[in-house]
Structures are given as C-alpha cells and as structure tokens.
Amino acid sequence: MTNATSNYQVIIVGAGFAGVAAARRLGKAKIPTLLIDRNNYSQFQPLLYQVASSQLPPSDVAEPLRAIFRKRPSVRVLTAEVTAIDAAAHTVTVDDGTVYSAPTLVIAAGAVVNFFGTPGAAEHAYPLYSVSDSTRLGAAIIEQFDKADARVAAGEALDPTNIVVVGAGPTGVEMAGAIAETINSVVPRTYSDAVREAFTVHLADLAKTVLGPFTEELQQYAQEHLEELGVQLHLGTSVKEVRADGVTLSDGEVLAAPIVIWAGGLHAQPVVGQAGITPGRGGRLNVNDDLTVPGFPGVYALGDAANIPDGAGKTLPGLGAVAKQAGAWAGENILADLKGTQRTAFEYHDRGFMAMIGRMAAVAEVGRSHKQLHGSLAFAGWLAVHDVLLPSARPRYNALVNWVRDYFTEDRTEFIVGDATRT
Ligand SMILES: Cc1cc2nc3c(=O)[nH]c(=O)nc-3n(C[C@H](O)[C@H](O)[C@H](O)COP(=O)(O)OP(=O)(O)OC[C@H]3O[C@@H](n4cnc5c(N)ncnc54)[C@H](O)[C@@H]3O)c2cc1C
Numbered sequence: 001m002t003n004a005t006s007n008y009q010v011i012i013v014g015a016g017f018a019g020v021a022a023a024r025r026l027g028k029a030k031i032p033t034l035l036i037d038r039n040n041y042s043q044f045q046p047l048l049y050q051v052a053s054s055q056l057p058p059s060d061v062a063e064p065l066r067a068i069f070r071k072r073p074s075v076r077v078l079t080a081e082v083t084a085i086d087a088a089a090h091t092v093t094v095d096d097g098t099v100y101s102a103p104t105l106v107i108a109a110g111a112v113v114n115f116f117g118t119p120g121a122a123e124h125a126y127p128l129y130s131v132s133d134s135t136r137l138g139a140a141i142i143e144q145f146d147k148a149d150a151r152v153a154a155g156e157a158l159d160p161t162n163i164v165v166v167g168a169g170p171t172g173v174e175m176a177g178a179i180a181e182t183i184n185s186v187v188p189r190t191y192s193d194a195v196r197e198a199f200t201v202h203l204a205d206l207a208k209t210v211l212g213p214f215t216e217e218l219q220q221y222a223q224e225h226l227e228e229l230g231v232q233l234h235l236g237t238s239v240k241e242v243r244a245d246g247v248t249l250s251d252g253e254v255l256a257a258p259i260v261i262w263a264g265g266l267h268a269q270p271v272v273g274q275a276g277i278t279p280g281r282g283g284r285l286n287v288n289d290d291l292t293v294p295g296f297p298g299v300y301a302l303g304d305a306a307n308i309p310d311g312a313g314k315t316l317p318g319l320g321a322v323a324k325q326a327g328a329w330a331g332e333n334i335l336a337d338l339k340g341t342q343r344t345a346f347e348y349h350d351r352g353f354m355a356m357i358g359r360m361a362a363v364a365e366v367g368r369s370h371k372q373l374h375g376s377l378a379f380a381g382w383l384a385v386h387d388v389l390l391p392s393a394r395p396r397y398n399a400l401v402n403w404v405r406d407y408f409t410e411d412r413t414e415f416i417v418g419d420a421t422r423t
Contacts, residue, residue, distance in 0.1 A: 008034040010334060011092050012106040013082050013271075015042045015065055017323035018303030018330075019108035020391065025331025027072025031338070034100055036092065040065055040079040043131050046320055046386055047399070049171065051134035052141070053178035054186075055406050060399045062131045063391045082109065085275035087296045104298045104334055107272055107285065108327065111304040111318065114267040114282075120242035121166075125262035128171060140259055141179065145187060148195045158198040162257040164247050166239050168205035169212060170355040172263035173222055176203040177357040180229035185359075202255060204234040204247075205264075211355055211363065213317070218363040221374045225357045239264075266318060272305045280307045281315070289345035291330045300334070302326045308346065316348055320389055325349060354382045359407070 010026055012019045015037035026033045041062040050056040065077040080094035091101045113129050115121035126137045141163070148158050165176040180201045187196045203210070203226065209219045210226065210233070226233065238250040239260075246257040268283035277293055280286035285293055285301035289309055293299040302308075303323030307315040316322045325348055333343040352371075354364035362378035365371065373381060383403060390396045 006034075006101045008032045008076075008100065008102040009338070010034070010104040010106060011036065011090075011100055011102040012108055013085060013092055014108035014110055014269075014303075014305070015039075015077070016045075016108065016110045016303060017320045018110075018305075018327035019106065020065075020068060021324045021327025022106055022108065022300075022302065022331045022334070023069065023075045023327075024072065025328050026334060027069060027075040029331075029335055030074045031335070033075045034078060034102065035065065035069070035075055036078045036080055036082055036094065036100075037065065038079070038081045039131075040077070041131075042068065042391060044320075044390055044395070045129065046389065048128050048131070048134040049175045049178055051131065052128060052137040052175065053182050054138055054142070055178065056399060056402050058131050058135055060390075060395050060402060061134075063395055067394075068391060082271055085271055087275040087277050087293065087299045090298060104300070104337065106300045106302065106330060106334075107275065107293075107305050108302040108323075109269040109272050109305050110323075111266040111268055111282075111284075112270070113262055114265040115262060116265060118239060118242060118264075121239070121260075121262055121264075124242045124244050125166065125260045127262050128175065129266075137259075137261065141182075144199075144258055145191055145195055148198055149191045152192050152194050158194055159256075160200065161198050162200050162202055162246070162255050164202045164204065164239075164255055164257045164260045166204055166242075166247075166260065166262050167264035168203050168207065168210040168233075168235065169263065170353070172203060172205070172261075173210050173226065174356050175261055175263055176201050176231050177226060177229060177361075180226070180231045181358045184229065200230065200232060202232045202234060202257070204237050204239055204249060206236065206238040206250075208236045210235070213353065214355070214363055214365060215370075215372055218365070218372055218374055222355070222357050222363050225361045229358055266304065268305050272301075282307070290333055290343040291326055291346050292333070292343070298337070300330045302330055308348075310348065311345075317353075319353060321351060322348060324389070351385075354378060354385065356382050 009031050010033045012035045023035045041064050044061040047061045069075040084093040090105050093099045113127040165172045183199045239247050241248045273279045273283045284307045286307045287301050304318045310316045329346045352366040356362045360376045360379045362382040364373040364378040
C-alpha cells in the first residue's frame with residue numbers, strides 16, 4: 001500500500017454526470033481536485049441503447065475526461081478502479097494499492113445492474129450500463145442476423161428467434177422499440193426477408209404496464225406503439241430464470257432466445273456500500289438536503305449513489321438531470337465550506353422526463369407541471385433534450401449529424417465492430 005502525498009482539497013470518485021459536474025465547478029474555482037474513474041472517459045448512459053442498436057457510434061456517448069478538463073488544470077484525472085473508500089478517514093484506495101486522502105470526499109460512483117438474484121441472469125443476460133455493454137450487445141445482435149443470413153444462404157429454414165428484453169421502464173422500452181425498428185426497417189436493407197421474419201422482440205415486466213413513472217395515457221400510447229412495431233408484451237410477468245438459450249417466465253412460458261437484455265433494475269456500486277456508511281434503499285447513501293452524508297463531515301454523495309431527498313418526504317429519481325444538477329450544487333456547497341459560509345439545500349429544477357419508442361414516436365412529461373406529449377413533438381423534444389444533456393459541443397454536434405443520417409438512410413450496420421462475447 002502506498003500513501004500518495006495528497007495536496008488535493010477534494011477527491012471525487014466517479015466521473016459520470018454528477019462527478020463531472022462537481023469537478024467542473026471546482027475546476028472553475030481552481031480548487032485542487034482529484035477525479036477518479038475506472039474509464040478515461042465519461043459515458044452518457046441515456047444513449048447507450050442507441051449504440052447497442054447501431055444508431056450512434058460509441059464515440060458519441062463517451063467523452064475523454066482529459067478533453068473535458070483540459071482547460072481546468074486544477075482537476076487531475078486519474079484512471080483507476082477504486083477498490084475501497086473509507087468515509088470516516090476520507091481515504092480512497094485504488095487498484096494499484098495507492099491511498100489518496102483529502103479534506104473533502106465526493107462519492108459519485110453511480111450504480112450497477114441489479115439482477116435481483118434471478119437464476120442465470122448474471123451469467124447469461126446482457127446488461128446495458130456501460131459503453132462496453134452496449135457495443136457487446138450491438139455486436140451480439142448483428143451476429144444473430146449474420147448467423148440467420150448464413151443459414152438462408154445455405155438453403156436452410158430458419159427457426160423463430162426471440163430477443164427478450166427484461167424490464168419495461170424507459171431503458172427497456174427504448175431498447176425493445178429500437179431493436180424492433182431495426183428488424184422491421186434496417187434488416188431488410190441488408191438481409192433477406194426471411195431473416196426479418198424470423199426475429200421477434202419480447203418485453204417482459206412484473207408490472208402490469210410499460211413505463212411505470214408515466215401517466216396512463218402515455219403508457220397506453222407507448223404500449224400500442226410497441227405492439228405496432230411487433231414487440232410482444234409480457235406484462236404482469238416476471239422472468240424466473242435466464243439460460244444460455246432463453247428464459248422461463250413466471251406464467252410458465254419458455255422462450256428460446258439467444259439474446260436476453262437486462263433492463264430490470266439498479267443498485268449502487270458495491271464500493272459505495274463498503275465505505276463504512278450504512279447504506280439506504282437500493283444500496284445508496286442517504287444524504288442531507290445539502291448533499292452531505294449525515295455523521296460524516298466533509299463527505300458528499302451524489303447521483304445514482306445517493307438517496308437525495310426531494311423535500312416532500314420522497315427521494316429524487318435516478319436521472320441524468322438530477323445527477324448533473326446535484327454535482328454542480330455539491331461543487332457550490334464545497335466552495336461554501338472552503339469559504340466558511342453556509343451550505344444550501346439542493347433544489348432540483350424538474351424539467352420532466354421522456355422515453356423514445358421509435359421513429360417519430362416518443363412520450364414526454366415536460367417541465368415542472370409534467371405537461372404530457374407524445375408522437376412527433378415528443379420525439380423532437382427527446383432529441384433536443386438528449387443533445388443538450390451531452391457533455392460538450394463535439395458529441396452534441398456528432399450525435400445530431402448521426403441522428404439526421406439515421407433518419408434519412410436507416411442504415412444502422414456500420415457502427416458495430418465489437419466483440420459479441422458476453423464476458
Ligand atoms: C441504460 C440507461 C438509460 C438511461 N436513460 C436515461 C434518460 O433517458 N434520461 C435520464 O435522465 N437518465 C437516464 N438514465 C439514468 C442516468 O444515466 C443516471 O441517473 C446517471 O448516469 C447517474 O449519474 P451518476 O454520475 O450518479 O453515475 P454514472 O453516470 O453511472 O457515473 C458513475 C461513474 O463512476 C465510475 N465508477 C463506478 N465505480 C467505480 C469504481 N469502483 N472505480 C472507479 N470508477 C468507478 C463509473 O465508471 C462511472 O463513470 C439512464 C441510465 C441507464 C443505465
């Protein structure tokens with residue numbers, strides 16, 4: 001174990017929406033800050049499904065951290081796996097054994113997929129939480145189309161092939177809609193009709209509706225649109241087991257499926273739960289309204305790693321906008337600590353939420369009043385909001401160009417060149 005001589009005022013664990021926003025604010029104020037992430041880039045999770053369905057290349061959803069902080073030299077970027085956090089001692093240990101310490105510690109390590117103990121899910125299902133998850137899944141889908149194509153070329157009949165998406169929240173709905181659209185519109189451009197006809201997308205969820213957090217009207221719209229795309233819905237149905245060759249549903253149905261995608265839930269990163277702080281719901285850390293961790297002076301927890309109070313007795317949802325705003329707010333509160341002034345309670349500016357279902361089809365609840373939109377207006381709103389959420393001008397421009405290209409050409413085969421091997 002090496003103790004790094006630490007001249008940092010702040011250590012931030014995790015460079016997602018929350019960590020980057022906090023570091024940006026601290027970098028602007030020239031505060032010596034160490035920003036640690038296992039990746040040398042910040043990934044944009046809301047668009048991972050578009051990488052998996054070949055609508056965007058991976059470079060559009062991952063921005064190098066050194067590029068983000070080039071003009072903020074007080075922020076040092078360290079690419080390393082954090083193996084331990086000691087919240088009481090304010091130390092962070094990384095995978096080469098080095099221990100860093102600083103007066104202020106920000107825990108912004110996000111979440112991991114939660115398989116809820118479903119047998120076989122960890123071994124056989126594809127999660128969608130990182131850029132590598134999305135390229136692996138995208139390559140696996142294309143591999144299935146290629147295999148089917150080879151059988152057609154050899155004169156063989158194709159067996160029906162299912163792709164199962166588990167979890168009908170926004171991630172599952174977006175994923176199911178995008179794959180169904182690929183099968184309907186993109187596959188026929190590259191493969192024979194027999195390939196298109198062989199594939200069916202299934203979407204399963206224990207809930208009785210898709211898109212739990214949305215209004216009934218928007219749920220209905222989403223459900224009908226998915227069905228129009230040919231997605232088979234299994235609502236009120238959980239997945240009991242995942243195997244290499246498919247799933248067993250709670251109603252006893254067995255679906256043969258070479259690809260099972262897990263969009264079924266999240267849990268805070270294990271390292272967060274081992275920081276010496278008793279975790280709250282979902283393994284996340286409960287925080288005060290100023291984003292500090294009760295009983296641990298100088299420790300903040302943000303984004304998907306935290307249960308952030310909404311001021312009305314509940315916690316804020318795990319959204320990019322919540323994480324980004326909390327990161328910037330924590331940056332301000334750390335500056336207040338350094339100046340010896342009062343920290344302030346986090347105020348979330350709720351701009352609503354949205355989900356894409358397919359071309360010209362999305363649902364949105366916009367603004368503080370959650371005005372309902374669906375169809376092409378929500379589709380345009382979704383593109384605009386997600387473009388603005390991207391971390392900087394380069395990915396914003398590139399994503400926009402690729403969306404326009406995708407809209408007019410529907411050619412989605414060129415981006416995925418990854419390895420389909422699951423683990
Ligand atoms: C597939 C998907 C789709 C989504 N769609 C939307 C959407 O449409 N709209 C929306 O608002 N929100 C969406 N979300 C939620 C949103 O992405 C999250 O709420 C947001 O990313 C949380 O930000 P964060 O900074 O807390 O965590 P993250 O963005 O997850 O960042 C955490 C960072 O910590 C790093 N890290 C974790 N553990 C370690 C470790 N041990 N060592 C080193 N580094 C570590 C990770 O590499 C990562 O970079 C989606 C999430 C997913 C997974």
